[in-house]
Amino acid sequence: MRRLRDEKDMSGCAISGIVSEAGVRFSGEAIMESIAVMHERSSGLGGGFAGYGLYPENADDYALHLMFDEPSAPKKVRAYLDRNWVIVREEPIPTAHADNISTPPVLRRCFVQPKPRMRDRLPAETDDDLMVKTALHINRFIDGAFVFSSGKNMGIFKGVGYPEDIGVFFRLDEYEAHLWLAHGRFPTNTTGWWGGAHPFGLLDWAVVHNGEISSYGINRRYLENFGYYCSLHTDTEVVTYLFDLLIRKQALPLEAACRVLAPPFWSEIATMDARARMMARTLRIVYGGALLNGPFSILVGSTDGMVALNDRTKLRPMVAARADDRLYIASEEAAIRAVCPDPETLWHAEGGVPIVGEVKEGAHASLAHTA
């Protein structure tokens, strides 16, 4: 089956995210409830979730969420994985009957560890690099197979349908995570392909996004410069890769990475003090191709927490709230109030200013600067 038309995906969407900064795991019910409130923002053509802290028993293994819609695909994937990886555990992803969900693909997950001698490994490559290569290879070259997610102790659940139905289908009320992301999709090109739903994941990055990246063409070519191949033609995909490039590969602090994606205007830079100006200027000059232009609100999940970012002119809605140890971020206030009726603080995200929900354990030093 053709995965997508060979054209860029454009969609309006609902997004929601909840993180316990204390690292306390909670069931998927809350996120399902939150995203369901924004039913009108989806069209039933895609919904999905990401959870972090799902698999404590396999916390050190890469958890691959895979889908297959070709009978021959699983075998090919298995053969490819065998080149570099030891499969520690493999199982179907449990599902349940859900209204409006039909013809799901084959859904499996496997937990893998790198082989001591990985055949495709280059001298400087890390395990993560190889996992990226693996996931991208499967997505690009193995027909009928698609990697939903490839991080550790996390997973992405998504498919064609309204997000609340997808949640039921994947029995998310039975999982616990300290960070949940959800996405309801309103695509303007209609394809009923489960791989095309969101979140999009790579390693432990999971991205949900509402918007239209008008700079997509150059963002994509910019990433190609660094070896990323964008097979899905989605904004979410480039956002994910950009986070991976900037933070994981180039070791930019989160704050600086957000400055790259949604930089201040030159007129603002001109009014900064010398040190800040030099920083902002350098980032803009070097990372022009990474600037995300056009309307967007994105939520990016990672092992360390969640970051929300609006485009620099704030052309898409995004609301945040805090209560107890939790940070809630959603496209609409109602989606927060549905699960947190009485937040301590509630505010609208500012254009270009990231909001960070940092999970205390194992926090990156970088995140400390943005609070």
Next chain:
Amino acid sequence: MRPWLIQPEFEIERDLDRCIRCQVCVRQCANDAHEYDSEDDVVSAHSIRCVGCHRCATLCPTDAIRIKQAELDFRSHACWTPSVIRNIYKQAESGGILLSGMGNDRPYRNYWDRMVLNAAQVTNPSIDPLREPMELTTFLGRKPDKVEVAPTRGGLALKTVLAPQLELALPIMFSAMSYGSISLNASLALARAAYEEGTFANSGEGGLHKSIYPYADAMIVQVASGRFGVNVDYLNRSAAVEIKIGQGAKPGIGGHLPGEKVDAAVSETRMIPENSDALSPAPHHDIYSIEDLKQLIYAIKEAIRYAKPVCVKIAAVHNVAAIASGCVRAGADIVAIDGFRGGTGAAPTMIRDNVGIPIELALAAVDERLREEGIRNRASIVVAGGMRCSADVVKAIALGADAVYIGSAALIAMGCHMCQKCYTGKCNWGIATQDPYLTKRLNPEVAERRLRNLLRSWGLEIKEMLGGMGVNAIESLRGNREHLRGVGLSDSELRALGIKQAGVGA
């Protein structure tokens, strides 16, 4: 002896009912195409001398003059066209090389006109540049792969030191036009306009006249094969240095400024004897290979203490992508590519019209190649050669250019009428001449204002187009070929340009 086979190319039509015999035309034509007979009180014309520059028609206070293309006076023939026949007559008469000024005038396919731009509808909002910020600021120079930032207790600390950059208020610069090939007034106007509008002008291989020193911060100084006017002060009195390897109008050909144009001021500026011909060799005689180029680049970088970017300008030829890649690897911070429509003060017509490739294709190839090689950020790409309007600029940027050079458009803004007779030194518009009687026709204040207006109006249009596409920074357009579609192009052309067919979605 009168060249009797040569017929007028233009007809000067004078409406005698409107002619007031004021003789403005007589006084303004450097080619003596108009003549006043005081006995009969009548102005008459010598059409054979007319070059079609429209000076007379423009200045005629009663609009009594019309310059028309001479009627087709040969039996029509698809192969033996009038221009072909005329050229043969001229050569049979002169025994010399046919010369032309300005750029290739043959009707090759213009790919700018086969590419259309995108605009935002519904799924993303277009942006109104009159209400919202719209950023055209462009930096030319070498960029690192990444920026190193270290978190410290006082915040983030920048560890990366950027290579020198040229900061442009908009991605348009004035291309190389030497003092000598154009008048000092024209050079001054270009320098001042660039300076005032936050962009750059290029000295060409003419040295830097003293009166341009105040605008040196807006000057890219050129080092070409003749090395005219080059010394360490010249290199340092600049914003950047450009090594000129080739020129789009005449790839593989050197330059020749006739001695008549080398007056005292030109002589001083070029550092050559007065009245001597200024001959720029075809190649640099110290660059016979890419390693030699690298040596020169680094020799210059040493001379300017690595404080300014070094640009290498090449003509768009068949393997331009590989050559550009070589230039980047040899240390060029900026690669300027000049397409075959690029202008010139003088070039053999056959070369001008038949050598080199269109800049659109060259640009597409170079940008793609540098990206494939992962070295695109190591150098900026500047393209030149037939950039006619802001849409051409936007398309060039979308194809992958960082900025463009405009030459002919700038000259036209100053009054050039594209008569293509620059090489005669008799430019009636005071641009491509050193004759004091003609140079004063170009008031640099007026020319500067017109150039600034041109830059501003193109800037405004670029902002409108950017806003229409839903982006508010030029870097989001740069190399963003998703915003381009081809119309009426073959598959191979689309492939060469790296763009999709119009009608094909994102």
Next chain:
Amino acid sequence: MKRVYAKEAYCLGCRLCEIHCIVTHSKSKKIIKAYRTERDHLVPGMHVEDSGSVSFALQCRHCDDAPCIEACIAGAMQRDSRTGAVVCDEDRCVGCWSCIMVCPAGAVRRGRRGKVVSKCDLCAGEETPACVLHCPNEALHYEER
């Protein structure tokens, strides 16, 4: 006061200033008609001096100590109190040419129409004198200095 200043370096010597001066001071103020019907007595109020590659347009300087006002026997040469311009009242001028005799700039000429001198009147208070307005190279400036 505002005067017309010439930038010698940018004067083309096209004489459009003279032509438009004539038209502005003609009866019809229409260029073709003026030249056709009044040609024999049209003299510009200003002149282009021209020699080889050097030329410039010269108008009356409207001197502060205008010698032509001193010399005018008919009281015709006067300073316009509104514009500050030195103007010749053509009804009073008798054509004695004393003004021509004393003008150090040579900016006053004999008119062709009888005994009346021809000189710049700054276009009688127009916002911009015709010569300035029509100079194709902005070699003439009308300004306060």
Next chain:
Amino acid sequence: MKNDDYLILGNSTAAVAAIEAIRAVDCATPITLVSRESWHTYSRPLISYLLAGELDEQRMYYRAPDFYRAHKVTPHLGVTATRIDPENRVVMTDRDQALPFARLLIATGGKAIRPPLEGTDAQGVFTFISWDDIRAIDAWIAACAAGGAPPRAVIVGAGLIGLKALEAFRARDLETVVVEREDRVLPLSLDKQGSALVEQAIENAGAEILCGTCVNRILKDDAGRVTGVAIETGRTIPCELVILATGVAPDTTLVQGTSIKTDRGILIDRRCMTSVDGLYAAGDVAQGMDSLSGASRPLPLFPNAFRQGRVAGTNMAGGQAALGGCFPMNAVEVFGLPVISMGLSTASGDGFTVLDRKNPTAPSYRRVVLRDNRVVGAVFIGDIERAGILTGLMRGRVDVSGIAETLLTDDFGLLSLPADYRKHVVQGEGIEV
């Protein structure tokens, strides 16, 4: 009348210029003006045009009808000052008024020189310097015509006044002969070549000129009416009208016997002050420095009168002004031929270099006299355009070596001059050179 007032004697160019200059500095202190003539201020050089019928009376007036009121001047017209008492600062008039003053300007002008000839007292003999002269002449012509025939006229002297009178008479169709003692017309202004052109113009206009001969006597009949003139050659020219046009001299009658020093005219310094503090003189009555000859002498010229009046007025009002170089200059059109002369226009010989050029086909002539590479005199006849540039060169004592030859060319202009002088002429800023 308070005794800080201004008193001005005279009502012509110098007086008017002084009044305007005073009012430019001091707009309050009263000015009293005393004039022998009863006319509103008028321009003397226009009288020939009036006589010729080229002007109406309205155009004779030098300033607008409200000139005195607008300048807060109390005019006493038709009143003659009879005595000046410099010590007591008072002027007596023929109306027995005593006009006290603090600052006085004597601008009473010149008087026609009457040659010592027999018969100048005859009826029909006139001078030609005032409106009153013209009225009398006009009346005489009318009377003659009423008696049967218009008068025939003889003009004694072919200087400027004589030729303008001649022109007026020809306009009135009077048969006229001019008699000039010197060998040419306009002898003080023109050299022989220049005069020849003017003479040609006069002859073309149908008048007779007799040069190099003197009038011996004016003949009259028993009724005392003029009948003709007898000239040196023995010839008698019958006529009914004689004009004495042998020149003007300062009219110093009023200051004779006072402490105010005179020579041919009242002596003035560069500030136009006489030998008595607070007393000034200007115009044809005064005698100042000729900057070319270096000698003090009367320069009865219209522009001089204006400039002296202005300088005097400014200084009287407490301002600072001084005369620049003065030298003779004249502009005139005779029978359609414009003539301009300036400075030592007739000079030649030792120390002088003369450049001249005569147009072979048109009545046009130019002569430039140089001394020490500086222009000291010039003649323009016919093509007179830009003659003033030479006035400027003379006034500025500009070294013209190197450009002397261009002074004669047709396209001579500012462009021919050194760039910095050119710039200076157009007031420093005009032309950017």
